[in-house]
Amino acid sequence: MSLNLLTNCKQLDKDFLYENKVYLCNLKKIQMEAIRNIAIIAHVDHGKTTLVDKIMYHCHLFRDNQNTGDLILDNNDLERERGITITSKNVSVVYKGTKINIIDTPGHADFGGEVERVLNMADGVCLLVDAFEGPMPQTRFVLQKAIDLGLKPCVVINKVDKENCTPEEVHEKVFDLMYELGAEEWQLDFPTVYGSAKNNWMSDDFNVITENIEPLLDMVLTHVPAPKVSEGTPQMLITSLDFSSFTGRIAIGRLERGVLKEGMPISLVKRDGKITKSRIKELHTFEGLGRKKVQEVIAGDICAIIGVEGFEIGDTIACFENPEALQTIAIDEPTMSMLFTINDSPFFGKEGKFVTSRHIRDRLTKELEKNLAMKLGETDSADKFMVFGRGVLHLSVLIETMRREGYELQIGQPQVIIKEIEGKKCEPIEELTIDLPDSLSGRAVEFVSIRKGEMLSMEGKGERMIVKFNIPSRGIIGLRNQLLTATAGEAIMSHRFIGYQPYKGDIPGRNNGSLISMENGKAIPYSIDKLQDRGKFFVDPNEDVYEGQVIGENSRSDDMCVNVTKMKKQSNVRSSGNDEKARIIPPIKFSLEEALEYIQKDEYVEVTPKCIRLRKIYLTETDRKRFKI
Ligand SMILES: Nc1nc2c(ncn2[C@@H]2O[C@H](COP(=O)(O)OP(=O)(O)OP(=O)(O)O)[C@@H](O)[C@H]2O)c(=O)[nH]1
Ligand SMILES: [Mg+2]
Numbered sequence: 001m002s003l004n005l006l007t008n009c010k011q012l013d014k015d016f017l018y019e020n021k022v023y024l025c026n027l028k029k030i031q032m033e034a035i036r037n038i039a040i041i042a043h044v045d046h047g048k049t050t051l052v053d054k055i056m057y058h059c060h061l062f063r064d065n066q067n068t069g070d071l072i073l074d075n076n077d078l079e080r081e082r083g084i085t086i087t088s089k090n091v092s093v094v095y096k097g098t099k100i101n102i103i104d105t106p107g108h109a110d111f112g113g114e115v116e117r118v119l120n121m122a123d124g125v126c127l128l129v130d131a132f133e134g135p136m137p138q139t140r141f142v143l144q145k146a147i148d149l150g151l152k153p154c155v156v157i158n159k160v161d162k163e164n165c166t167p168e169e170v171h172e173k174v175f176d177l178m179y180e181l182g183a184e185e186w187q188l189d190f191p192t193v194y195g196s197a198k199n200n201w202m203s204d205d206f207n208v209i210t211e212n213i214e215p216l217l218d219m220v221l222t223h224v225p226a227p228k229v230s231e232g233t234p235q236m237l238i239t240s241l242d243f244s245s246f247t248g249r250i251a252i253g254r255l256e257r258g259v260l261k262e263g264m265p266i267s268l269v270k271r272d273g274k275i276t277k278s279r280i281k282e283l284h285t286f287e288g289l290g291r292k293k294v295q296e297v298i299a300g301d302i303c304a305i306i307g308v309e310g311f312e313i314g315d316t317i318a319c320f321e322n323p324e325a326l327q328t329i330a331i332d333e334p335t336m337s338m339l340f341t342i343n344d345s346p347f348f349g350k351e352g353k354f355v356t357s358r359h360i361r362d363r364l365t366k367e368l369e370k371n372l373a374m375k376l377g378e379t380d381s382a383d384k385f386m387v388f389g390r391g392v393l394h395l396s397v398l399i400e401t402m403r404r405e406g407y408e409l410q411i412g413q414p415q416v417i418i419k420e421i422e423g424k425k426c427e428p429i430e431e432l433t434i435d436l437p438d439s440l441s442g443r444a445v446e447f448v449s450i451r452k453g454e455m456l457s458m459e460g461k462g463e464r465m466i467v468k469f470n471i472p473s474r475g476i477i478g479l480r481n482q483l484l485t486a487t488a489g490e491a492i493m494s495h496r497f498i499g500y501q502p503y504k505g506d507i508p509g510r511n512n513g514s515l516i517s518m519e520n521g522k523a524i525p526y527s528i529d530k531l532q533d534r535g536k537f538f539v540d541p542n543e544d545v546y547e548g549q550v551i552g553e554n555s556r557s558d559d560m561c562v563n564v565t566k567m568k569k570q571s572n573v574r575s576s577g578n579d580e581k582a583r584i585i586p587p588i589k590f591s592l593e594e595a596l597e598y599i600q601k602d603e604y605v606e607v608t609p610k611c612i613r614l615r616k617i618y619l620t621e622t623d624r625k626r627f628k629i
Helices: 003-014 016-028 048-058 077-082 109-121 137-148 167-180 214-223 357-370 392-405 438-450 479-486 525-534 592-598 621-626
Strands: 035-042 089-095 098-104 124-130 152-158 192-196 201-203 235-244 248-257 259-261 265-269 275-279 282-287 290-294 296-298 302-306 316-318 336-341 375-378 384-389 409-412 419-421 424-437 454-461 464-472 492-502 514-517 535-537 549-554 560-562 603-607 612-616
Touching: 035 048, 035 109, 035 137, 035 214, 048 089, 048 098, 048 124, 048 214, 077 392, 089 214, 089 282, 098 109, 098 214, 109 137, 109 235, 109 248, 109 392, 109 492, 124 137, 124 167, 124 214, 137 152, 137 167, 137 424, 137 492, 152 167, 152 214, 167 192, 192 214, 201 214, 235 302, 235 357, 282 296, 336 392, 357 375, 357 384, 357 392, 384 392, 392 409, 392 592, 392 603, 424 438, 438 454, 438 464, 438 479, 479 492, 479 592, 514 612, 525 535, 525 549, 525 560, 549 560, 592 603, 592 612
Parallel strands: 035 098, 035 124, 124 152, 152 192, 514 560
Antiparallel strands: 089 098, 192 201, 235 248, 235 316, 248 302, 259 296, 265 275, 265 316, 282 290, 282 302, 336 384, 336 409, 375 384, 409 603, 419 424, 424 464, 424 492, 454 464, 514 549, 535 549, 549 612, 603 612
């Protein structure tokens, strides 16, 4: 945990009592029917979490002089490091006597499953759109889900402080998009506010800067309907789960109908219709950043239930005597798979705590409980698991989390899921948007075309160009790296799955082969220096390497075995050139995603709490020849 975050947390703890008092005072004013449940949805980085910060400040969840920092809800390590939201979060505020339950959602396409799931708790959405970028691929995806679920959209055109932004045009585009997505008339009649979450203001008119974000909150109160509550026995769809080491698993969802009470017996209707009986031990509602124990919850509110056993997301908590199930949650299928296997490299067990196949299986099974867009498949070996997900980032976040928890494992090259549809081999296709400096757009088109992408449109915006393509998901793997290198980090790309289409033919792989270590031992600086004209290295001088490890990239297209463990021959004569003169170029260090996108079919990424190494699946050259992959 970063130091900053730690101090933040301590500060939060200290002020918890104070906040609770303020909160309870506010709460007294609430009439229970005054509830609004909203989800904040948008494309990645359009400012959702920043806006939720400002809402929390405005509704006095913190003391005026309390410094809680930015992006309060992006509170796990990975979210902080990457500056993106990965899991959705619930908070609640009280505004003008109404309790607003707010669900902050992730914007990256790989976490779309998370958004689909939590939208089931909302009655309305705040759709944020960047006033410069306009609707982007994920805007479309999340809006489609919200429209399909019959939620009321409220539009927030954010970042109007940006230079060259076009709020009016963006507003029109949002309308067109909604129309295209089949919104009904009452949805098309959406209210809009403009503003800058970062600068803490929202307004009905983007030319009129206001003092705060009240216009947005007023919009929510006026236009998002209070939860529809029908008469009858209790019904709650379990939409999320949480875990506490004291009380075990906690079921979270919105109570659709009836009343739930502490100690009450209930029925749990599983997704497949089976019914088990259970009892509610404790009930909580969301209050501020945390939760509060309550005696009873009435329909419309979002609550957390402790004590129900054997539940899964998508099950219904219903009346003990006459249980009636709600429609369960449907989520789009995964499009990508990766092989997870135990680490069998010579460095096995040196750096990790959890290394056996049972450890890995248990951890993966636990993940499936809450990560609905992920699936687990068996293989012919007890040590290997096929994990299916929505994209490289979706799976790599899990791998990175496991690595930090002390797991050691190896991952195979990401594969897209190929399907046979009407006798034809079909593959997932995505819409890809690349936003880059005008002068470099030619390069981007070239890269994408090689990867079987077809250009759909090209639109200039100031000095930048927005190019849209349809491209097989296969072609996207590794593209980000290539584009960033070619554009000196200037390209921004995002993609969205659109459907399956007939297979587009072979896509050429990496141009360069691997440099493979021939021996176990230390990488001697002298040897690295001698081999530098053969390619680029991934290992540091004096790092331990093993036979079969991929230690660099060959400048040619084939693989080459090299010996970096060779010492310089000792001689009596002092040579004029010695080791100190060796000028070793710093090695290339891959992030986990880069490594996963880099490897070939016959390679693994070895992931341990300390290292990310690349290796050949078969470590010796004879094996590689014998079992050609
Ligand atoms: N110029 C400008 N920048 C903003 C505004 N609102 C947010 N940002 C910046 O945009 C970046 C992304 O903001 P976040 O709030 O993390 O965006 P998000 O939508 O939560 O992103 P994900 O959760 O990863 O989808 C941050 O650097 C913010 O400071 C705004 O109104 N104007
Ligand atoms: Mg966010």
